[in-house]
Amino acid sequence: AQTVTQSQPEMSVQEAETVTLSCTYDTSESDYYLFWYKQPPSRQMILVIRQEAYKQQNATENRFSVNFQKAAKSFSLKISDSQLGDAAMYFCAYWGNAGNMLTFGGGTRLMVKP
Amino acid sequence: DGGITQSPKYLFRKEGQNVTLSCEQNLNHDAMYWYRQDPGQGLRLIYYSQIVNDFQKGDIAEGYSVSREKKESFPLTVTSAQKNPTAFYLCASVDSPNTEAFFGQGTRLTVV
Numbered sequence: 001a002q003t004v005t006q007s008q009p010e011m012s013v014q015e016a017e018t019v020t021l022s023c024t025y026d027t028s029e030s031d032y033y034l035f036w037y038k039q040p041p042s043r044q045m046i047l048v049i050r051q052e053a054y055k056q057q058n059a060t061e062n063r064f065s066v067n068f069q070k071a072a073k074s075f076s077l078k079i080s081d082s083q084l085g086d087a088a089m090y091f092c093a094y095w096g097n098a099g100n101m102l103t104f105g106g107g108t109r110l111m112v113k114p
Numbered sequence: 115d116g117g118i119t120q121s122p123k124y125l126f127r128k129e130g131q132n133v134t135l136s137c138e139q140n141l142n143h144d145a146m147y148w149y150r151q152d153p154g155q156g157l158r159l160i161y162y163s164q165i166v167n168d169f170q171k172g173d174i175a176e177g178y179s180v181s182r183e184k185k186e187s188f189p190l191t192v193t194s195a196q197k198n199p200t201a202f203y204l205c206a207s208v209d210s211p212n213t214e215a216f217f218g219q220g221t222r223l224t225v226v
Contacts, residue, residue: 044219102206
């Protein structure tokens, strides 16, 4: 079974600065997708960014980018120019075509200091 | 507007009772999922269904049951066999092969 690990239960960043959230995963598949989801206090899950494993280029969405290291099975999220609205729980998730299910990490709580 | 709707938002259950959480989607997605979230923790998969009249157990299926009689609906029943049901429950649907998951707003279940 696939596992997703987020080793940072909490992170803190100053407003306008950059922060990186870590995620590692374990899989024997070669074809899969990786995601970062944001869960604000409203608890609504919001997709932040998605990466296809077959793509070498790291995904970017505005202030959010990933560092995808397939050999190391690492998938970190970088948030640039952090804003107060970025404060939330962030979940890393794995989707493998073999299992056809989405597996989540334990989450990282991000706090943004004004 | 297309989306996924969970109801009710808050639910209280007496010990020994079964309760059913509703999940409806009008996105025409084949796959639907139920997750449980405990305070400060990640999402754990309870059950999932990839097609009507078929579903599979996830990591924590004990004490739960589901049905998938219609593509749009995937209700979750929390039975009296679930020893610690107080949690936040999230339903999701996926548009395979795109694989982006869309989530409902969740149901907070409390045992009183």
